[in-house]
Amino acid sequence: MPAQPDIDVLVFDLLGTLVDEPGGIKAAIAEAAPDADVDDMAEAWAGHVARLQRQIVDGERPYASSEAIDREAAGLVAAECGVTDAAAIDRLATAGRRLDPWPDTVASLDRLAARFPIVGLSNASRATLPRLSAHAGLRWHFLLSAEDVQTYKPAPDVYRLALLLAGTAASRVLMVAAHAWDLRGAQAMGLSTAYVRRPIGDAPLAGDAFDFEAESLAGLADVLLDR
DSSP, X not given: OOOOOOOSEEEEOOBTTTBOHHHHXXXXXXXXXXXXXXXXXXXXXXXXXXXXXXXXXXXXXXXXXXXXXXXXXXHHHHHHHTOOOHXXXXXXXXXXXXXXXXXXXXXXXXXXXXXXXXXXXXXXOTTHHHHHHHHHTOOOSEXXXXXXXXXXXXXXXXXXXXXXXXXXXXXXXXEEESBHHHHHHHHHTTOEEEEEOOSSSBOOOTTXXXXXXXXXXXXXXXXXXXX
């Protein structure tokens, strides 16, 4: 692990890092289609979202918001499960607004917010982020959506949003995520990085060297607040 940098601003990924995205999608699918193979349908949903976002980042298709992509995914799942009720499909499509936080998320954000400016930086849409934050009880000083630059992480323009807001050297901005691919994107823009292990996510590879690694957000908070 490299020498730990001085930090002025904390920037957090939300989906998977602060909230249980797969669990929330599975719960929404089970509500809409009680007899569905929830694991298979959630995997299909996640695969559709990842594929379309990757195509947008690569310039292979026009930008669509995360809400529009989720609606496509919900439509695919509903068709596969035989769900035809419009209200049920609409509720399924907005599952991303009702994701629960991990057990240590809310208290850890509150602790960190007493010392650092904390910023959310998410692929979720502008419409989704405040509703998700309210549902999960997430405390922010500012929220940024990839929708503002019409692309998705790990495109450089998304991380540039955080740098412009922070108004300080990139190395003094700490990107916190449970996804190594997200942290690599931040590193490429000069941000410092912190990997937090979650039950889901993208674990670091042998060649990754992040500035901080923690088994929980509470553990990362302990380290940052003791400095």
